[in-house]
Amino acid sequence: MRIATWNINGLRARIDYVDEWITARDPDLLAFQELKTPTDLFPHGHFEELGYKSLVNGQKSWNGVAILCKQEIDIEETGNSLSGQEEAGARYISALVRTSTKKTLEFINLYCPNGKNLEHADLEGKLRWFDSLTKQLSNETQAHRILCGDFNIVPASIDTWKGEKGDGTMFHSTQEREKIEALYQCGLVDIFRQSKPDTEEFSWWDYRAGAFHKNQGLRIDFILASHDLSNSVEQVFIDREYRKKIGDLTASDHAPVVADIVL
């Protein structure tokens, strides 16, 4: 099964670009973040024509997440918020997926809060949001689980163009990195890092100042899998090609992250 996560930075502005990628890569199950679209304006029919059904948690202007899967896959939405974080915006959607081998897979899609900067009150909100996430994962265990999305945290110095010079700065702070560590403690494995322990690759590049061409990026988009699933990964890659323009179509500032997993 091909699984992917992608912060598309505005569904309505990106829809033709998204179509190009879906057609090229043919994922089975995918997680979108930053829809910037209200739930009731989501173009369900558009994706049905491409062969997908959609579960959507959107809002006006900002945030918004969706899970898309091939029409033949058995899927059921199970939640659209973290307990205690209902005011944090549309950042969470989860589903149970029945695989072809009759496993029940919990699939969670996240758009984690940004936090703005180390001095801003939003950082505290970001840290508490992660605490709510960890608590929920601990309270409601699942044998087969995938947690993916835009985490807005750089786990280690290899995951940033700033290297060790980034340590302690926003997105690279110890207090943020502890929240990623807490997810590992919940039995989840970052499958990109597992398959490529020494590879410096990024999933986000600033639009400004030619950051993409200078490869000044961050790896902040992950697919985390429970240990049993992490052993069934065939390949994981960051689809850097789809951070580039396609003709007149502008790319998101994030690249898709794709994994092929035997399920």
Added chain:
DNA sequence: ATGACACTATTTTAGTGA
């Protein structure tokens, strides 16, 4: 040192993003 780009909104400048 700063800004740089792209998106959305009862848009025409401002807020947000990472």
